[in-house]
Amino acid sequence: MTLLTAINAVCDVVSLDRFDSVYGADDPNALTMLAMAKEAGEEIARRADWQALLKSVSLVGAPANLPADYERLVPGGAVRTAAGDFVRAVTNSGQWAVISAASPATPCFFVRAGRIEVAPPAAAVGAAVDYVSKNWIVTDPYAEVADWTADDDTPLFAERLLEKGILWRWRRQKGLPYEDNLAEFEADLQHAIDADRGVS
Template sequence: MTLLSAINQVCDVVSLDQFDSIYGSNDPNARTMVALAQEAGDEIARRADWQQLLKERVALSSPEPLPDDYERLTPGGAVRSAAGAFYRPVTNSSQWAVIVGVVSAQPYFFIKGNQVLFSPAATGVGSVIEYVSKFWVLHDPDGPGDTLEADDDTTLFPERLLVKGILWRWKRQKGLPFDDNLAEFEADLLQEINADRGAS
């Protein structure tokens, strides 16, 4: 399913004529649909750790810059040494200042200034950083990104969620009842999250 086919499915439900092309169209409904698709996709991508958005990066330096597509770390044990030991996360600068001032066998990491800092610093090189990518759009043939840019863009999460996300937003924007559509979206989102995790 592409951006165009997803939006045309919504058009069928809300009694709009289908579009031959959606991206870059001057039609106000087309522009609204693209904006709603972007909003829906951003939300869907943020609300789960979709398998296709899970990434790993091997640290080549210490500190290591965060990848361009970095959204957030995966929960629990997101950073581990080359030997497999987990780094403990540090969440504020004051704690980090104390940790780097004390020699410790326990490895720690801290994210600051779009970098992953390691303590002891020498253990950082070769460490593995597991994270969730913010690039949920697949551009053909250019690869992933986080912005819808063409009619044939696809998603890296279950695409039917995009249709349902656009639909309830469209109805809300037009002042129509949308509670049932929102509830259906939420139920389907939960089902797809569980299926993606192998828990369905």
């Protein structure tokens, strides 16, 4: 399912004429649908650590810039030394100032301003950083991006979620009852998350 097919599926439900194109269109309904598709997709991408969005990068030293598509670290053990030992996260800049100056026996890391710092610095060489990418859309030719670029773009998560996310937003915006559609979206989202994790 592409951006265009998802939006046209919603058009069928809400009794709008189908669009030949939505990306770059001037039609107010197309612009609204496009904005809702972006909002829905961003929410769906944020709500889970989708397998297709999980990435890893190997450090050659520290401090190091995080990849351009970095959204957030994978929870629980996102950074490992080259030997496979977990690197402890530090989330407070004051604590980091003390820890990094002391050259700790247990490696620690701190993320700020798109960079990762590791102490002691030698622990960063070959360390793996697992993260969630902010790029939830696939374009043609294949590239992963964080915003729609064409009608034939596709999301990296279960595509039916995009359709359901657009539908309840459309109904809410028009002042129509949307609670059932939202409940269906939430149930389907949870099912898709479980399936993506291999627990359904």
